[in-house]
Amino acid sequence: MQALILVGGKGTRLRPLTSLLPKPIVTLVDRPFLTYQLEWVKAHGIDEVILSCGFLPDQLEAVLGDGSALGLTLTYVVEPEPLGTGGALKYAEPHLQDRFFMLNGDTLTDMDLSAQLAQHLRTGARGTLALHPVDDVSSYGLVPLYPDGSVREFLEKPGPDDAVSTNLINAGAYVFEKEILDDLPACGSHFSIERDVFPRLVGNGLYGYEASGYWMDIGTPKRYLEGTFDILNANVATAIGRRLAAHGGCLTEGATVEGRVVRPAIVGAGSHIGPEAIVGGLAVLGENCRIGAGSHITDSVLHDGVRIGARTRINGSILAADVTVGDNCLISRGAVIGAGVQIGDDNEIVNGMRIFPGTEIPAGAIRFSS
DSSP states (O other), X not given: OEEEEEEOOOOGGGTTTTSSSOGGGSEETTXXXXXXXXXXXXXXXXXXXXXXXXXXXXXXXXXXXTSGGGTOEEEEEEOSSOOHHHHHHHHTGGGOOSEEEEEETTEEEOOOHHHHHHHHHHHTOSEEEEEEEOSOGGGSEEOOXXXXXXXXXXXXXXXXXXXXXXXXXXXXXXXXXXXXGGGSOOTTOOOOIXXXXXXXXTTTTEEEEEOOSOEEEOOSHHHHHHHHHHHHTTSSOOHHHHHHHHTTTEEOTTOEESSEEESXXXXXXXXXXXXXXXXXXXXXXXXXXXXXXXXXXXXXXXXXXXXXXXXXXXXXXXEOTTOEEOTTOEEESSOEEOTTOEEOSSOEEOTTOEXXXXXXXXXXXXXXXX
């Protein structure tokens, strides 16, 4: 069985984490984000994956290779220009078999693809959309179904006064019969599968599969952190989550800990936590990080090679690789620091501030408190 995964976007909502890297290989806990999807599809019998690429495809291939390490065959299809979700599907047509999955590359999930495929075969559908319930429907397109599971219509981002009969949204996982490509615009056209294709399939073999399990779009820093914490808390089924649970919620193998690690937390090999420093709970440190004496790291992610001075506090934030932070700093409340940034002593980076790669901030340059 095949899967086509759309990974062509620039990940602008995740910048500066994606300023120098394509989003699929940004690290999530302990591995490139897309690896979670590849492991997920492999567990459901998919052995060939076509990656529809656009932004920095050479970096993507350099990290993921041919897929053999995961027991998969990876094929890279590079769009000459952004073609939209429908255009990407049509462009990949020569590589597709008679039946295949199509997946958005932005999601962290453990939905049951095998059950979705079984329903698709049972109903004789031309296309089957995985649908997932959400509490707040205002930010999503809703997909009401008929009693037989066929799609009734699409409702885009309903307002508070709109009467809605469902909380099921498009979860970005589809099973298609290749015949649907015959009715699409010509290869090289720019169009959306959600807006231009699905509405035309309503009443013509389009069904919805009501999925259970975990599902999240990891497209923003806030959701990136939420996804990280859900992995640490085993709210989504992952290999690293199982390993963490087997070790009592704390992984520090290969690290030197003079201070304290509060579970759940992961500290990468070669990292050093100084005297009286506290890391966790809900913290991930990559390899070769250095945490100075008396510093506190909570609810945050630090990628490889981050160096933190003494008496610095970091909470609710993301620091990309090779960031250096001085003494007596505060990085808090949704701050995102790009790769290689250098922050001098006595600075405060707070309230969702984003510092782009290579920036140097002198000591005491950004302060909000007296």
